[in-house]
Amino acid sequence: MKGRRFKLILGFLLLVIPLLLASIYMYNKPHLDVKKSEAAYVLTAQNLIKEYQENETTTNEKYSESVILVKGKIFEVSTLKGNSVITLKDDNSESSIICHLLPEENGKVLSLKVGQDIGIKGICTGYLLDVIMVRCTLVE
Template identity: 30%
Template sequence: MKTKNIFYGIGILLIVVLNILYFYNPIFKSDSKSIENKLTDYNLKASDLVSSFTNNEKKANLLYTGKIIEITGTIKEITYLNDRNTIILNSNSETFGVICDINPNQKEKIHQLKQHQKIKVKGICKGFLKDVIFLNCAIDLPINE
Protein backbone atom coordinates (compact mmCIF):
# COMPACT_ATOMS: atom_id res chain seq x y z
CA MET A 1 0.00 0.00 0.00
CA LYS A 2 2.81 2.42 0.88
CA THR A 3 4.71 1.71 -2.33
CA LYS A 4 1.55 2.33 -4.33
CA ASN A 5 1.07 5.75 -2.67
CA ILE A 6 4.74 6.63 -3.24
CA PHE A 7 4.39 5.64 -6.90
CA TYR A 8 1.31 7.85 -7.36
CA GLY A 9 2.99 10.73 -5.51
CA ILE A 10 6.06 10.57 -7.76
CA GLY A 11 3.83 10.39 -10.83
CA ILE A 12 1.83 13.45 -9.83
CA LEU A 13 5.00 15.35 -8.92
CA LEU A 14 6.51 14.47 -12.30
CA ILE A 15 3.40 15.70 -14.13
CA VAL A 16 3.43 18.98 -12.18
CA VAL A 17 7.14 19.58 -12.88
CA LEU A 18 6.74 18.83 -16.60
CA ASN A 19 3.77 21.22 -16.83
CA ILE A 20 5.75 23.97 -15.12
CA LEU A 21 8.68 23.44 -17.47
CA TYR A 22 6.45 23.39 -20.53
CA PHE A 23 4.42 26.50 -19.75
CA TYR A 24 7.04 28.70 -18.09
CA ASN A 25 10.36 27.76 -19.61
CA PRO A 26 11.34 29.78 -22.71
CA ILE A 27 13.14 26.77 -24.20
CA PHE A 28 9.78 25.22 -25.01
CA LYS A 29 8.21 28.41 -26.32
CA SER A 30 7.94 28.51 -30.08
CA ASP A 31 8.74 31.60 -32.12
CA SER A 32 6.72 30.27 -35.05
CA LYS A 33 4.19 33.07 -34.60
CA SER A 34 6.84 35.74 -35.12
CA ILE A 35 7.33 35.99 -38.85
CA GLU A 36 8.86 39.45 -38.97
CA ASN A 37 12.33 38.12 -39.77
CA LYS A 38 11.25 35.22 -41.99
CA LEU A 39 11.58 35.40 -45.76
CA THR A 40 8.45 35.98 -47.80
CA ASP A 41 7.31 33.63 -50.52
CA TYR A 42 5.44 36.34 -52.45
CA ASN A 43 5.14 40.16 -52.50
CA LEU A 44 1.73 41.22 -53.80
CA LYS A 45 -0.74 44.07 -53.86
CA ALA A 46 -3.96 43.37 -51.97
CA SER A 47 -6.02 43.93 -55.13
CA ASP A 48 -3.90 41.45 -57.14
CA LEU A 49 -4.21 38.81 -54.42
CA VAL A 50 -8.00 39.18 -54.21
CA SER A 51 -8.24 39.05 -58.02
CA SER A 52 -6.30 35.77 -58.02
CA PHE A 53 -8.73 34.21 -55.58
CA THR A 54 -11.88 35.53 -57.27
CA ASN A 55 -10.72 34.50 -60.75
CA ASN A 56 -9.47 31.00 -59.87
CA GLU A 57 -9.80 30.08 -56.21
CA LYS A 58 -8.46 26.54 -56.64
CA LYS A 59 -5.25 27.72 -58.32
CA ALA A 60 -4.79 30.58 -55.83
CA ASN A 61 -5.21 28.19 -52.90
CA LEU A 62 -2.46 25.98 -54.30
CA LEU A 63 -0.17 28.98 -54.82
CA TYR A 64 -0.73 31.01 -51.68
CA THR A 65 -2.30 28.99 -48.84
CA GLY A 66 0.18 28.37 -46.03
CA LYS A 67 2.76 30.72 -47.55
CA ILE A 68 4.27 33.84 -46.00
CA ILE A 69 3.17 36.75 -48.17
CA GLU A 70 3.90 40.46 -47.94
CA ILE A 71 0.84 42.44 -49.01
CA THR A 72 0.73 46.11 -49.91
CA GLY A 73 -2.63 47.80 -49.58
CA THR A 74 -4.74 50.61 -48.21
CA ILE A 75 -6.38 50.27 -44.81
CA LYS A 76 -10.16 50.01 -45.06
CA GLU A 77 -10.78 49.35 -41.36
CA ILE A 78 -8.95 48.61 -38.10
CA THR A 79 -10.78 46.61 -35.41
CA TYR A 80 -9.94 45.54 -31.86
CA LEU A 81 -12.76 43.05 -31.15
CA ASN A 82 -12.29 40.21 -28.63
CA ASP A 83 -8.67 41.15 -27.91
CA ARG A 84 -7.83 40.56 -31.58
CA ASN A 85 -6.20 43.32 -33.62
CA THR A 86 -7.39 43.13 -37.21
CA ILE A 87 -6.69 45.24 -40.27
CA ILE A 88 -8.87 44.99 -43.35
CA LEU A 89 -7.19 46.05 -46.59
CA ASN A 90 -9.10 47.37 -49.60
CA SER A 91 -9.09 45.65 -52.95
CA ASN A 92 -10.49 46.66 -56.33
CA SER A 93 -13.77 45.06 -55.30
CA GLU A 94 -16.31 46.55 -52.90
CA THR A 95 -17.27 43.06 -51.72
CA PHE A 96 -13.86 41.47 -51.13
CA GLY A 97 -10.78 42.48 -49.18
CA VAL A 98 -7.87 41.11 -47.19
CA ILE A 99 -8.35 40.43 -43.47
CA CYS A 100 -5.07 40.56 -41.55
CA ASP A 101 -5.10 39.21 -37.99
CA ILE A 102 -2.22 41.11 -36.41
CA ASN A 103 0.22 39.39 -34.05
CA PRO A 104 -0.18 40.71 -30.47
CA ASN A 105 3.46 41.89 -30.42
CA GLN A 106 2.50 44.54 -33.01
CA LYS A 107 0.21 46.58 -30.70
CA GLU A 108 2.40 49.69 -30.74
CA LYS A 109 2.55 49.72 -34.53
CA ILE A 110 -1.17 49.14 -35.08
CA HIS A 111 -2.11 52.11 -32.88
CA GLN A 112 -0.03 54.39 -35.14
CA LEU A 113 -2.02 53.43 -38.25
CA LYS A 114 -4.96 55.31 -39.74
CA GLN A 115 -7.77 54.47 -42.11
CA HIS A 116 -6.88 54.98 -45.82
CA GLN A 117 -3.15 54.71 -45.04
CA LYS A 118 -1.08 52.58 -47.42
CA ILE A 119 0.91 49.88 -45.60
CA LYS A 120 2.78 46.61 -46.00
CA VAL A 121 1.73 43.61 -43.94
CA LYS A 122 3.48 40.24 -43.81
CA GLY A 123 1.44 37.20 -42.80
CA ILE A 124 0.52 33.59 -43.44
CA CYS A 125 -2.24 33.17 -46.01
CA LYS A 126 -4.97 30.81 -44.79
CA GLY A 127 -7.30 30.95 -47.77
CA PHE A 128 -10.40 32.67 -49.06
CA LEU A 129 -13.78 33.03 -47.32
CA LYS A 130 -15.37 36.07 -48.98
CA ASP A 131 -12.10 37.81 -48.05
CA VAL A 132 -8.52 36.57 -48.17
CA ILE A 133 -7.53 35.61 -44.61
CA PHE A 134 -4.05 36.21 -43.13
CA LEU A 135 -2.91 35.17 -39.65
CA ASN A 136 0.04 36.10 -37.41
CA CYS A 137 0.62 39.28 -39.39
CA ALA A 138 3.48 41.69 -38.81
CA ILE A 139 3.23 45.31 -39.90
CA ASP A 140 6.16 46.43 -42.00
CA LEU A 141 7.09 50.06 -42.19
CA PRO A 142 4.16 52.21 -43.33
CA ILE A 143 4.41 53.60 -46.83
CA ASN A 144 3.99 57.36 -46.82
CA GLU A 145 2.10 58.12 -50.01
Protein backbone atom coordinates in the same frame (compact mmCIF):
# COMPACT_ATOMS: atom_id res chain seq x y z
CA MET B 1 33.14 -9.59 -20.91
CA LYS B 2 32.50 -6.61 -18.70
CA GLY B 3 34.05 -4.24 -21.19
CA ARG B 4 31.87 -5.59 -23.97
CA ARG B 5 28.66 -5.03 -22.06
CA PHE B 6 29.75 -1.48 -21.21
CA LYS B 7 30.41 -0.75 -24.88
CA LEU B 8 27.01 -2.15 -25.82
CA ILE B 9 25.21 0.03 -23.30
CA LEU B 10 27.22 3.08 -24.31
CA GLY B 11 26.48 2.44 -27.98
CA PHE B 12 22.80 2.04 -27.20
CA LEU B 13 22.68 5.30 -25.26
CA LEU B 14 24.58 7.15 -27.96
CA LEU B 15 21.93 6.01 -30.40
CA VAL B 16 18.85 6.60 -28.26
CA ILE B 17 19.65 9.95 -26.62
CA PRO B 18 19.98 11.96 -29.86
CA LEU B 19 16.76 10.35 -31.15
CA LEU B 20 14.97 11.27 -27.96
CA LEU B 21 16.30 14.84 -28.05
CA ALA B 22 15.33 15.15 -31.69
CA SER B 23 11.78 13.99 -31.02
CA ILE B 24 11.40 16.33 -28.05
CA TYR B 25 12.64 19.17 -30.22
CA MET B 26 10.24 18.20 -33.02
CA TYR B 27 7.32 17.97 -30.60
CA ASN B 28 8.05 21.45 -29.26
CA LYS B 29 8.98 22.93 -32.60
CA PRO B 30 8.06 26.63 -32.49
CA HIS B 31 5.56 28.24 -34.83
CA LEU B 32 6.94 29.91 -37.92
CA ASP B 33 8.35 33.32 -37.01
CA VAL B 34 6.63 35.58 -39.52
CA LYS B 35 8.65 38.61 -38.52
CA LYS B 36 11.97 36.95 -39.30
CA SER B 37 10.77 35.08 -42.37
CA GLU B 38 11.37 36.38 -45.84
CA ALA B 39 8.09 36.77 -47.76
CA ALA B 40 7.78 34.13 -50.48
CA TYR B 41 5.51 36.44 -52.49
CA VAL B 42 5.08 40.21 -52.54
CA LEU B 43 1.86 41.48 -54.09
CA THR B 44 -0.84 44.15 -53.96
CA ALA B 45 -4.17 43.64 -52.21
CA GLN B 46 -5.89 44.10 -55.54
CA ASN B 47 -3.91 41.32 -57.22
CA LEU B 48 -4.33 38.88 -54.36
CA ILE B 49 -8.12 39.31 -54.35
CA LYS B 50 -8.22 39.06 -58.12
CA GLU B 51 -6.23 35.83 -58.14
CA TYR B 52 -8.55 34.29 -55.56
CA GLN B 53 -11.65 35.31 -57.47
CA GLU B 54 -10.32 33.95 -60.73
CA ASN B 55 -9.19 30.58 -59.41
CA GLU B 56 -9.54 29.84 -55.74
CA THR B 57 -8.07 26.33 -55.82
CA THR B 58 -4.79 27.12 -57.55
CA THR B 59 -4.36 30.36 -55.61
CA ASN B 60 -4.85 28.46 -52.38
CA GLU B 61 -2.18 25.96 -53.38
CA LYS B 62 0.17 28.78 -54.28
CA TYR B 63 -0.10 30.94 -51.17
CA SER B 64 -1.35 28.88 -48.26
CA GLU B 65 1.24 27.94 -45.66
CA SER B 66 3.75 30.46 -46.97
CA VAL B 67 4.55 33.93 -45.71
CA ILE B 68 3.31 36.62 -48.07
CA LEU B 69 3.62 40.39 -48.06
CA VAL B 70 0.54 42.33 -49.17
CA LYS B 71 0.48 46.05 -49.93
CA GLY B 72 -2.73 48.01 -49.84
CA LYS B 73 -4.90 50.78 -48.40
CA ILE B 74 -6.29 50.46 -44.88
CA PHE B 75 -10.08 50.22 -45.00
CA GLU B 76 -10.71 49.45 -41.35
CA VAL B 77 -8.79 48.94 -38.12
CA SER B 78 -10.51 46.97 -35.36
CA THR B 79 -9.71 44.65 -32.50
CA LEU B 80 -10.76 41.09 -31.73
CA LYS B 81 -10.06 39.55 -28.33
CA GLY B 82 -7.29 42.07 -27.67
CA ASN B 83 -5.55 41.63 -31.03
CA SER B 84 -5.65 44.09 -33.90
CA VAL B 85 -7.41 43.33 -37.15
CA ILE B 86 -6.64 45.38 -40.26
CA THR B 87 -8.83 45.18 -43.34
CA LEU B 88 -7.29 46.05 -46.68
CA LYS B 89 -9.71 46.78 -49.46
CA ASP B 90 -9.58 47.18 -53.16
CA ASP B 91 -11.95 49.85 -54.50
CA ASN B 92 -12.94 47.67 -57.46
CA SER B 93 -14.14 44.72 -55.43
CA GLU B 94 -16.60 43.83 -52.68
CA SER B 95 -13.98 41.53 -51.19
CA SER B 96 -11.23 42.59 -48.84
CA ILE B 97 -8.21 41.10 -47.09
CA ILE B 98 -8.76 40.59 -43.39
CA CYS B 99 -5.44 40.54 -41.55
CA HIS B 100 -5.33 39.25 -37.97
CA LEU B 101 -2.22 40.66 -36.33
CA LEU B 102 0.11 39.19 -33.74
CA PRO B 103 -0.43 40.58 -30.21
CA GLU B 104 2.97 42.34 -30.20
CA GLU B 105 1.85 44.55 -33.11
CA ASN B 106 -0.87 46.30 -31.06
CA GLY B 107 1.31 49.30 -30.18
CA LYS B 108 2.28 50.02 -33.76
CA VAL B 109 -1.32 49.82 -34.97
CA LEU B 110 -2.38 52.80 -32.82
CA SER B 111 -0.68 55.27 -35.16
CA LEU B 112 -2.30 53.90 -38.31
CA LYS B 113 -5.04 55.77 -40.13
CA VAL B 114 -7.78 54.62 -42.46
CA GLY B 115 -6.82 55.27 -46.08
CA GLN B 116 -3.10 54.97 -45.39
CA ASP B 117 -0.95 52.69 -47.58
CA ILE B 118 0.75 49.88 -45.69
CA GLY B 119 2.47 46.54 -46.10
CA ILE B 120 1.41 43.53 -44.06
CA LYS B 121 3.32 40.28 -43.83
CA GLY B 122 1.52 37.15 -42.70
CA ILE B 123 0.27 33.67 -43.45
CA CYS B 124 -2.65 33.36 -45.83
CA THR B 125 -5.14 30.68 -44.75
CA GLY B 126 -7.55 30.98 -47.67
CA TYR B 127 -10.65 32.71 -49.01
CA LEU B 128 -14.21 32.88 -47.71
CA LEU B 129 -16.02 36.09 -48.68
CA ASP B 130 -12.63 37.72 -48.12
CA VAL B 131 -9.01 36.65 -48.11
CA ILE B 132 -7.97 35.70 -44.56
CA MET B 133 -4.47 36.25 -43.18
CA VAL B 134 -3.18 35.26 -39.74
CA ARG B 135 -0.09 35.87 -37.60
CA CYS B 136 0.40 39.18 -39.41
CA THR B 137 3.02 41.80 -38.73
CA LEU B 138 3.37 45.34 -40.05
CA VAL B 139 6.15 46.10 -42.53
CA GLU B 140 7.73 49.53 -42.68
